[in-house]
Amino acid sequence: MGINLEYAGRSYPATAPYTVGREHLRDFASAVGAEHLVHHDVDAARSLGYPDVIAPPTFAVVIAQRAEAQLVEDPEAGIDFSRVVHADERFTHHRPIHAGDQLSTVLHVDGIVERAGLAMVTTRCEISAADGAPVSTVRSTLAVRGEGA
Amino acid sequence: MSPVLADLEVGQLIGERTVELDRRALVRYAGASGDLNPIHWNERVAAEVGLPGVIAHGMLTMGTAVGLVGDWAGDPGKVVDYGVRFTRPVPVPDPGVATVEISGVIGAIDAEQATVRIDLTVTCDGTRVLGKAQALVRP
Numbered sequence: 062m063g064i065n066l067e068y069a070g071r072s073y074p075a076t077a078p079y080t081v082g083r084e085h086l087r088d089f090a091s092a093v094g095a096e097h098l099v100h101h102d103v104d105a106a107r108s109l110g111y112p113d114v115i116a117p118p119t120f121a122v123v124i125a126q127r128a129e130a131q132l133v134e135d136p137e138a139g140i141d142f143s144r145v146v147h148a149d150e151r152f153t154h155h156r157p158i159h160a161g162d163q164l165s166t167v168l169h170v171d172g173i174v175e176r177a178g179l180a181m182v183t184t185r186c187e188i189s190a191a192d193g194a195p196v197s198t199v200r201s202t203l204a205v206r207g208e209g210a
Numbered sequence: 211m212s213p214v215l216a217d218l219e220v221g222q223l224i225g226e227r228t229v230e231l232d233r234r235a236l237v238r239y240a241g242a243s244g245d246l247n248p249i250h251w252n253e254r255v256a257a258e259v260g261l262p263g264v265i266a267h268g269m270l271t272m273g274t275a276v277g278l279v280g281d282w283a284g285d286p287g288k289v290v291d292y293g294v295r296f297t298r299p300v301p302v303p304d305p306g307v308a309t310v311e312i313s314g315v316i317g318a319i320d321a322e323q324a325t326v327r328i329d330l331t332v333t334c335d336g337t338r339v340l341g342k343a344q345a346l347v348r349p
Contacts, residue, residue, distance in 0.1 A: 092242035093273035119273035151293030
């Protein structure tokens with residue numbers, strides 16, 4: 062089954078809130094070699110004006126990929142994950158994510174373009190705080206090879 | 211210490227670093243990120259989908275590279291935008307390591323928006339593995 066072009070333009074309801082854990086931020090920071098104290102030490106983070114330790118710039122992918130699963134794991138969308146290559150990724154932060162944040166995500170399928178046996182699926186996750194304020198926008202493009210390509 | 215906008219020039223090098231990634235680093239990132247795709251830890255699966263072997267998560271390379279920018283800014287929370295294209299995979303041998311070289315230069319300064327664009331060059335074995343890797347910093 063090929064990719065379902067009708068999914069382009071689709072938006073999903075906001076996800077249930079995701080609670081950002083302090084230890085998870087520390088673990089993620091260590092995994093990407095981010096040793097800056099603002100990711101690890103609450104006092105250091107507070108001295109820089111944050112309520113708690115903050116996330117490294119790419120941590121939002123953890124939240125975004127949960128929202129993207131609504132599309133990627135939907136059999137009707139026709140995305141064969143064994144044929145997927147991550148093409149690009151971009152984060153726009155309205156403010157840093159910090160431990161204790163309760164974040165909800167709205168997934169948008171901004172585009173599905175097919176050319177030369179390759180489908181480019183572009184998604185956008187709008188991540189917002191419990192009070193509705195925007196926190197991060199995560200744009201991602203997956204390249205899906207077609208059958209026989 | 212945060213950089214002062216008026217002291218910066220386009221073309222200026224902000225720093226360089228070398229990072230070694232081994233299989234342990236990949237498993238660690240898989241666990242911390244929740245990205246359990248087996249091409250990042252299982253040789254058999256990687257070969258079945260036509261890869262030269264186990265490869266690093268593109269997001270691990272992306273996440274590792276931006277540390278240079280956050281440290282230069284004095285506060286990684288000042289990185290307000292960061293995007294890359296994944297142009298080449300980073301194969302991670304076993305035993306051994308993949309050596310990733312990261313350098314950043316000032317690509318643009320926007321006095322009105324008070325932002326600095328850092329252009330990152332990220333290579334493995336002399337080949338660029340990220341394309342158009344740009345981070346926007348608001349010092």
